[in-house]
Amino acid sequence: MKKILCADIGGTKTFMGVFTLSGETLSLVKLQNFSTASLPSAEEGLFSFLAGEEADAISVGVAGCVLYGEITSPNLPWKLSPGSFAGLFGSVPVIFTNDVSAAAMGTLELSPECFTVLQRGHPDPHGVHAFIAAGTGLGEGLLVPSGGSFVPLPSEGGHRDYGPSRDIEVEFYLYLKRMFGHVSIERVVSGPGLVRAYEFFVESGRFPRSKRVTGKMRFAEPASVIAEEGECGSDGACAAALELFARAYGAQAGNLALSSLPTGGLFIGGGIIATILPSLMKMGFMESYLAKGRLGSVLEKFPVLAVVEPKAALFGAARIGANFFKRS
Numbered sequence: 001m002k003k004i005l006c007a008d009i010g011g012t013k014t015f016m017g018v019f020t021l022s023g024e025t026l027s028l029v030k031l032q033n034f035s036t037a038s039l040p041s042a043e044e045g046l047f048s049f050l051a052g053e054e055a056d057a058i059s060v061g062v063a064g065c066v067l068y069g070e071i072t073s074p075n076l077p078w079k080l081s082p083g084s085f086a087g088l089f090g091s092v093p094v095i096f097t098n099d100v101s102a103a104a105m106g107t108l109e110l111s112p113e114c115f116t117v118l119q120r121g122h123p124d125p126h127g128v129h130a131f132i133a134a135g136t137g138l139g140e141g142l143l144v145p146s147g148g149s150f151v152p153l154p155s156e157g158g159h160r161d162y163g164p165s166r167d168i169e170v171e172f173y174l175y176l177k178r179m180f181g182h183v184s185i186e187r188v189v190s191g192p193g194l195v196r197a198y199e200f201f202v203e204s205g206r207f208p209r210s211k212r213v214t215g216k217m218r219f220a221e222p223a224s225v226i227a228e229e230g231e232c233g234s235d236g237a238c239a240a241a242l243e244l245f246a247r248a249y250g251a252q253a254g255n256l257a258l259s260s261l262p263t264g265g266l267f268i269g270g271g272i273i274a275t276i277l278p279s280l281m282k283m284g285f286m287e288s289y290l291a292k293g294r295l296g297s298v299l300e301k302f303p304v305l306a307v308v309e310p311k312a313a314l315f316g317a318a319r320i321g322a323n324f325f326k327r328s
Contacts, residue, residue, distance in 0.1 A: 016034070057324055063076060063099045110307070115307060121304065123263070162188050172197065198241040208237075246285045268307065
C-alpha cells in the first residue's frame with residue numbers, strides 16, 4: 001500500500017489530504033483546508049500537515065503555469081519550485097500539476113451527486129473533457145483520451161484577451177484597459193473580476209454605492225458579498241455586476257467548447273460556482289455559451305455540468321500521484 005500526500009493550492013484556499021493507494025483504489029484518510037495566505041509556504045504547510053508520518057509521493061495541484069520544471073503563480077503569496085521540497089521531504093518524489101488539470105482529473109473520481117447538469121447534450125464518455133473554473137483566477141484545462149484512460153492537458157487560456165460583445169461590456173473593457181493595459185478574460189471572470197465589475201457600475205454612476213454593502217465588505221470577501229447581494233437582487237450594482245460576470249463566464253465557456261469540442265463534457269468549476277450557480281442560470285450563462293452564431297447548434301450537443309464538489313482538484317491530484325506509480 002502506498003501513501004500519497006496531496007494538495008490543491010488555490011489563490012484563496014488550500015485543501016490538503018493524505019490518500020492510501022491499494023491497487024487502483026484511492027482512499028482519503030486525512031483532510032484539512034487552510035487559507036492559502038496563512039501558510040508560510042506550500043512545503044512547510046504540507047510538512048506540518050503530514051505531522052511526522054511518511055509519504056511515498058507528493059502530488060500538488062497549483063494555481064499557476066507548470067512548465068519546463070518552473071511554476072509561475074501570479075495569484076499565490078509565495079513562490080513554488082520542485083527543489084524547495086527536498087529540504088523537508090528528502091528524496092520523496094514531488095509531482096506538480098496545474099490545479100485545473102487536477103480538477104479535470106478529479107471529475108473522473110466523483111459520484112453523480114457531485115454534478116449539476118446545465119445541459120444534457122449527447123455525452124461520449126470516451127470523448128474530450130473540458131474544464132473551466134473561476135475563483136481567484138480563471139483556469140482552463142482538458143482531459144484527452146489516450147489508451148483507454150485520460151491524460152490531462154493544461155492550459156493558460158484564462159489569460160487570453162477579453163472579447164466584449166455588448167455595449168456595456170465594451171465600456172467595461174475600456175475601464176479595465178485604463179487600469180491594466182492588457183485585459184485578459186481572467187480580469188473579468190474571477191472573484192476579483194466580479195469586484196471590478198461592481199466598482200465599474202458604481203464609478204460610472206449607473207448605481208449608487210450602498211453603505212450597507214460597503215459595511216458587509218469590511219467583514220467578508222467582497223466577491224462573496226457581491227454574489228450574495230446580486231443573487232437576491234437587493235442591490236442594483238451587485239446584480240448588474242453578477243449578470244456581466246455570468247454572461248462573460250458563459251461566453252468564455254463557449255469559446256473553450258469551440259476550441260476543444262468536448263463530447264465527453266464541459267465542466268464548470270471553481271471556488272465560486274456553488275454560491276452563484278442559480279444566478280449563472282438566470283443571468284445569461286447558457287445564453288452566452290450558445291451565442292456562437294453559425295456554430296451555436298454544435299454547442300448544444302455537448303454536455304455541460306457544474307462541479308459542486310470543492311475537493312475535485314484534490315481527488316485529481318491523488319489520481320495523478322497514483323498514475324506516477326504506474327509509470328515508475
